[in-house]
Amino acid sequence: MAISPPPPDGETAESGLDERLDNVLTASRSSRWHASATRWQAAREVAAINYLQATLGTERFLPPIGGWAIDYTVAAAILDIIRRHGRPAYVLELGSGSGTPWFAAMAAQAGGHLVSVEHDTDHVDRTQSLLDHYDFQGVCTLVHAPLIPGADGASWYDPDPILSAVGHHKVDVLVVDGPPARSGPNARRPALQHLAPLLAPDALVVLDDVVRQEEQQVLTDWQHAFGERLQMLPIVDRASIFRLLPTDKESSR
Structure with missing residues (x-):
């Protein structure tokens, strides 16, 4: 049975580079999603705090x-x-x-x-x-x-x-x-x-x-x-x- 020759060094390097680029893109998308979710949660918290303070009418820092x-x-x-x-x-x-x-x-x-x-x-x-x-x-x-x-x-x-x-x-x-x-x-x-x-x-x-x-x-x-x-x-x-x-x-x- 014939054995395929190993890929040239250039092909191996290119494959590894593609994999690393995919990992970077995936990490970047994940970071953007988490940043967006954090901003959204912060906005909800601020809106809730404003509502609580305005509605309760307390001047104390609870x-x-x-x-x-x-x-x-x-x-x-x-x-x-x-x-x-x-x-x-x-x-x-x-x-x-x-x-x-x-x-x-x-x-x-x-x-x-x-x-x-x-x-x-x-x-x-x-x-x-x-x-x-x-x-x-x-x-x-x-x-x-x-x-x-x-x-x-x-x-x-x-x-x-x-x-x-x-x-x-x-x-x-x-x-x-x-x-x-x-x-x-x-x-x-x-x-x-x-x-x-x-x-x-x-x-x-x-x-x-x-x-x-x-x-x-x-x-x-x-x-x-x-x-x-x-x-x-x-x-x-x-x-x-x-x-x-x-x-x-x-x-x-």
Whole structure:
């Protein structure tokens, strides 16, 4: 069998050059896409910040948010929906932090109240310091609820302190931004199981961090569990915002 001679050195060099050029062009296109996406995200954040400041009417510099905390676009979307309710808003936040003063400001403007839940005592102290600094003590109840193992093995907040803090109120906005992922697999999945009975008929539910695979699985599990009762609102990418409609039995009460 005849063996083909190796290509001349010129052909090998030309082939390698073409490959390198393709790699450069691919990297350039990727860089342009990322730069464009970054500019678009920055523009959205600026628009959200302007809306929050103009609507909340606060002259205080509230703590920056983003990263693993609720970001400005999500906060702006929540505020917009609260304002459209046209009534006092009762907000329940799972996982306190830099976003807590923002939710307290929203609740205060709507004549409502915020209950913020935190499992870590150090975070409780830090969040309480923020609330004291911004004079939000009267509109926010900060609840320490330690994590306890559930029947499925997942750790979630002790529900008793939460139920005690909410009392007879119905929750208009539930923000699920905790427990943190490091507390165990699908750490946020039990939220609706425990808290769905506390929700108002037209309550808004916000599941943050759905860019992560674990939160996507939590959302899928909720969609299977609640079916058509879970109505998605395609407002922002970073979080899933939806309404959990009451059952027929609850609606007839």
